[in-house]
Amino acid sequence: MRSSMAWKITKHLLNNEMIQYHLLKGKDHGLFPDHLPDTIVLHYTALPSLQKATAVFDDPQTRASAHLLIGRDGAIIQLLPFNRIAWHAGQSRWQKRQDINRYGIGIELDNAGRLLETAKGYQAWWGGYYPEDEVYFGTHRHETIPYFWHGYTAVQMETVTEICRALYSKYDIKWILGHEEIAPGRKSDPGPAFPLDEIRSHFDDRSAHEPEGENDPSIPSPPKRGYVLPERLNIRSAPDAQAQLQGEPLLKNNIVDILGEQQQWLQVQTTTVGWVRKEYIQIIS
Structure with missing residues (x-):
């Protein structure tokens, strides 16, 4: 130490x-x-x-x-x-x-x-891989x-x-x-x-002190989240199967923020914002 x-x-x-x-x-x-x-x-x-x-x-x-x-x-x-x-x-x-x-x-x-387990190893969102001895398997607090x-x-x-x-x-x-x-x-x-x-x-608990500031109802609630079910999932610019693709497909178990819903489509956000079919996302929060 x-x-x-x-x-x-x-x-x-x-x-x-x-x-x-x-x-x-x-x-x-x-x-x-x-x-x-x-x-x-x-x-x-x-x-x-x-x-x-x-x-x-x-x-x-x-x-x-x-x-x-x-x-x-x-x-x-x-x-x-x-x-x-x-x-x-x-x-x-x-x-x-x-x-x-x-x-x-x-x-x-x-x-x-967060990493994705693949045949090549544990992959980060940008494509890099990490060895097993650097990987932790666990559940997030939320x-x-x-x-x-x-x-x-x-x-x-x-x-x-x-x-x-x-x-x-x-x-x-x-x-x-x-x-x-x-x-x-x-x-x-x-x-x-x-x-x-x-x-x-390791530190003294000073958190009993009430923080200054007031509740602000204008702050929106956090978005719902979900994870991708299929191996690959196209993300599109609009809630339409013919709409333009938005970058690379999402991969299985990728976590997405759910921003909105329109019929059978969800608007989601990862590194980009787009639309995916609702049945291919498992909502977790």
Whole structure:
């Protein structure tokens, strides 16, 4: 275990020999108020590598950012100072709060997320494959059916714990949350392969404090979700069997968000939005 004495925060930047600084320009929403941040939100990148994730966040056309990236070898890249509001949570809510970007530090872990078992191995959504010894089989906290997931490394979990300890020491942190908890139905990270409850157990429970903010009935309920039943399923631009195809077919067990319904068709979202026949989707939430 790395000594927590080595993990310091100076001028809202981690000060440690492990840190690389790649500070983003124009990828934040200004400064937190003086009493914030008070929340840590954990994510997986769902990308092939730490380098790819850095490039995505660096792209000025991508409206997304985070405070930290953590590689599978424990490498750490700081993208924003902790006193600036990043764009990592998207549409989100926690208890009475909405827009958790305004309250939380975003930490992204290099991890492929949900995997599909194929004859060639365990495949990520972009086509990359992972060996069996990197795969976790388990059920997501918001689902009832187990799936394959990319596992996290021991050094990643150790690094996250030490970073959270440093953040607790510097800021009045009250919550460590998964993206899946603030955007249920829309997001599934960090997923069941990450021991989120165990990480939380290392820290004082300050969560009895009621968060500031009020319920906002204008926030829509999370979308229903489902998984693909056939081996391959065409996704189309309209609810019509003759409509134009929308990219590559969906694969068996792919998870989709269900956005709407029209007769025997469902409008779904994965990496794109389109329409599929209703009988080929098993609704799970």
